[in-house]
Amino acid sequence: MAELNLKQITDKLNTEFVGDIRKLVFWYDSNAEFESDIDIIELQNAKILKLQKDNQFYIKYYLEREDKITNYLIYAPFPKPSIKENHLADTIRYSKEFFADRASLLAIDLGIEERYKPILQHYIKFFAAKDRTQKFYDLEIENFNKHVIETALMSVICKTKIVSFEEIVRTIITEEELEENRYLAEFEKYNLLEPFWKMCEETFGYTDASPSLIKFIFTLFVTYTSKSIRSDLPQAWKNYSSYKSGNILAFLDSLMNSIVYKEDYENIAKMVYNSLSGETVLSKLSADTLVDFEVFYQVDGILIKWLIERLENEDTDAKLNGLSIPEVCKKRRKMHYGIKYHSHYYILENAYHLIKTARYETKKTAGDLWKQYISNDYMIDQRYRYFYYHYDSVTNNMMYDNLRDLVENIYTNEYLNKLLVAWNKAYTEVGTDTGLVKQQDFYNKFVKNSKERVIVIISDALRYEVGQSLMKTLQSDEKCTATITCMQSVLPSYTRFGMSAILPHRELSMSDDYRVLVDGKVCDDLKTREQVLQTYVPKSCTVQFDDIKTMKVSELKEITSGQDVVYVYHNQIDARGDKLNTENEVFIACEEAIEEIHTMIKRMTSANNIHFIVTADHGFIYKRDKIAESDKISGIDKKDTFAGRRYIVSEEKMNAEGIVFVTLGDVLKNDDTRVISLPIGSDVFKIAGGGQNYVHGG
Numbered sequence: 001m002a003e004l005n006l007k008q009i010t011d012k013l014n015t016e017f018v019g020d021i022r023k024l025v026f027w028y029d030s031n032a033e034f035e036s037d038i039d040i041i042e043l044q045n046a047k048i049l050k051l052q053k054d055n056q057f058y059i060k061y062y063l064e065r066e067d068k069i070t071n072y073l074i075y076a077p078f079p080k081p082s083i084k085e086n087h088l089a090d091t092i093r094y095s096k097e098f099f100a101d102r103a104s105l106l107a108i109d110l111g112i113e114e115r116y117k118p119i120l121q122h123y124i125k126f127f128a129a130k131d132r133t134q135k136f137y138d139l140e141i142e143n144f145n146k147h148v149i150e151t152a153l154m155s156v157i158c159k160t161k162i163v164s165f166e167e168i169v170r171t172i173i174t175e176e177e178l179e180e181n182r183y184l185a186e187f188e189k190y191n192l193l194e195p196f197w198k199m200c201e202e203t204f205g206y207t208d209a210s211p212s213l214i215k216f217i218f219t220l221f222v223t224y225t226s227k228s229i230r231s232d233l234p235q236a237w238k239n240y241s242s243y244k245s246g247n248i249l250a251f252l253d254s255l256m257n258s259i260v261y262k263e264d265y266e267n268i269a270k271m272v273y274n275s276l277s278g279e280t281v282l283s284k285l286s287a288d289t290l291v292d293f294e295v296f297y298q299v300d301g302i303l304i305k306w307l308i309e310r311l312e313n314e315d316t317d318a319k320l321n322g323l324s325i326p327e328v329c330k331k332r333r334k335m336h337y338g339i340k341y342h343s344h345y346y347i348l349e350n351a352y353h354l355i356k357t358a359r360y361e362t363k364k365t366a367g368d369l370w371k372q373y374i375s376n377d378y379m380i381d382q383r384y385r386y387f388y389y390h391y392d393s394v395t396n397n398m399m400y401d402n403l404r405d406l407v408e409n410i411y412t413n414e415y416l417n418k419l420l421v422a423w424n425k426a427y428t429e430v431g432t433d434t435g436l437v438k439q440q441d442f443y444n445k446f447v448k449n450s451k452e453r454v455i456v457i458i459s460d461a462l463r464y465e466v467g468q469s470l471m472k473t474l475q476s477d478e479k480c481t482a483t484i485t486c487m488q489s490v491l492p493s494y495t496r497f498g499m500s501a502i503l504p505h506r507e508l509s510m511s512d513d514y515r516v517l518v519d520g521k522v523c524d525d526l527k528t529r530e531q532v533l534q535t536y537v538p539k540s541c542t543v544q545f546d547d548i549k550t551m552k553v554s555e556l557k558e559i560t561s562g563q564d565v566v567y568v569y570h571n572q573i574d575a576r577g578d579k580l581n582t583e584n585e586v587f588i589a590c591e592e593a594i595e596e597i598h599t600m601i602k603r604m605t606s607a608n609n610i611h612f613i614v615t616a617d618h619g620f621i622y623k624r625d626k627i628a629e630s631d632k633i634s635g636i637d638k639k640d641t642f643a644g645r646r647y648i649v650s651e652e653k654m655n656a657e658g659i660v661f662v663t664l665g666d667v668l669k670n671d672d673t674r675v676i677s678l679p680i681g682s683d684v685f686k687i688a689g690g691g692q693n694y695v696h697g698g
Helices: 003-015 057-066 089-093 102-110 114-122 124-130 128-138 146-158 164-174 181-189 193-205 213-229 244-254 262-275 278-282 298-312 325-333 342-359 366-393 398-429 439-449 462-474 495-501 526-536 553-560 571-577 583-604 664-668
Strands: 022-027 046-052 074-075 453-459 509-512 516-518 540-544 565-570 608-615 620-622 640-643 645-651 658-664 675-677 694-696
Touching: 003 102, 022 664, 046 057, 046 102, 046 366, 057 074, 057 526, 074 553, 102 114, 102 124, 102 640, 114 124, 128 146, 128 181, 128 516, 146 164, 146 181, 146 193, 146 620, 164 193, 164 213, 164 244, 181 193, 181 540, 181 565, 193 244, 213 244, 244 262, 262 278, 298 325, 298 342, 298 398, 325 342, 342 366, 342 398, 366 398, 366 462, 366 583, 453 583, 462 583, 495 509, 495 516, 495 645, 509 664, 526 540, 553 583, 565 583, 571 583, 571 620, 583 608, 583 620, 658 664, 664 675
Parallel strands: 022 074, 046 074, 453 565, 453 608, 540 565
Antiparallel strands: 509 516, 620 694, 640 645, 645 675, 658 675
16 A cells, blocks of 8 residues: 555654654655655654745754754755755754655565666656555556556556556557547656557557557558458558567457447547548458458448349359358358348348249148148248348348349249148138148137146237247247147138137137127127136136236236136237338337237246247238239129128129138038138238238238
């Protein structure tokens, strides 16, 4: 501690005043090192007189005439005057002089070897302030040498917590002002500027007759670049290259990956890139040489442009440095600027997989079709969803216009239309008996015989591929054990029918006026659904997700306490997709639905005996391009029909091309002879209302 210096001085002075004989002790403090400390020195058997250059005669008079008894320490914060100018010279002859320099005391107190005392003396001006001295002590250095002492002095000025030259450099170069850097100004004030540049040479190999921070930074970035891309650089860059590349690589990697310095690093990199005409230099290099290079964010722009060109040409075999397009995207997302270009690389990766779908072939039978879908084909819909999810998140996405058109064309014509035609043909040929578990068997299959309390979350329009994304989210939660299976939804595919189908029932039917009946009763709101549920499970209830999502955990427990079954109705996807002004937000709604459901499951897990089931009332088809008039089936007679964009229920078959039919009785396993007409492809019926891109069914 710095205070120990004063204790040493005080103890030493007190020994000077031991005994009964009056003593006078003169202390000429040549550099005024202890001028601020003299008032707090406590002497046991003496008083302190402060000598000034213009009060010497008075002090002489006072000591030899006014008070000839008291012991005195006469402190002078200046060098001892020559005999001609020293009125106290004769008094000093019969008195004693005291000598104490801060360098000696610091060396003793800190355990610094005597041979390093001149170094302390050289920087003694630094130790004139108590706070600086204290911070030097606070570094708690164990072993001293010239390098350590100088580094520690710089560390105090830069306010670093450790004695590290690399940390000093990080602090200095991330200071906003490089030309008039305040830390270097302090170094110059305390004679540390020359040692700083010498350490820059020793550590990073930076040498310059007129060193500057900007040129030093150029050296760091150019050296890193030369070792990373292994390609010939222009002479203007080579002039900044250093022979100590290892230290520079480690230093910049550390700075680049630091949470604390991330933003500062990026600002510095941008300055270097602009100052050294980075665009001119790097744009001439091949993409292969840049795939591992991450110093400048503009490199990602160059690589993204290359990837777009390959994909627009449907060159899915293209490689960069041996990496496929998806591998390049995954690699770059993990690199420094991966967060900045996160969505860009997801656009490209998903586009790659969708372009490969141009060679898509369907299975023939209903069973083979759905088995292929749940094992593989669902990922095509999922990648299409994520393509647009990330495409919409990029503010300036015009660079992807041609790629988007290609993706849209392939998804619609090479995949979606092929799959829908194949499925609807196979589906109608087997009379809806596809081998899948039917939605109307949901309660008996998954809820009825559960030995645990069951919470069923019904998310409106949570189609299968979104369920797969939710599944991955749940599996990544270490507290969750999750599985997934599929069901075949009821037809016609719309909310009230699907919501009714997953309730317990003996009979599901449709009235003459096309209202859904559960056991002969209308069931189209929360209250009537709860009445049906409680008929089969007395200890049960139904709740709206929006009514409970902001509740406290204790309030959620009150709702589920004592209940055997709880049905929670969640509406995020359909609420956005089924409106013309928000239908293009449906993929955003899918991600929000996944997050909301996962969060609610975590909040409602108050006991170990709760079993959660997440399901949906229906799926959806979504295409970004507006449906053309040629894709709308017109001429629909709306009299005595129940019509949606993907279904029509009526007494007779619709008289139009591109339609397949099943009876309502086939779906509900009853004798209802009314006909459900379905577009065989991705066409829709031309009816009023609804959106242009999003439709129920699938």
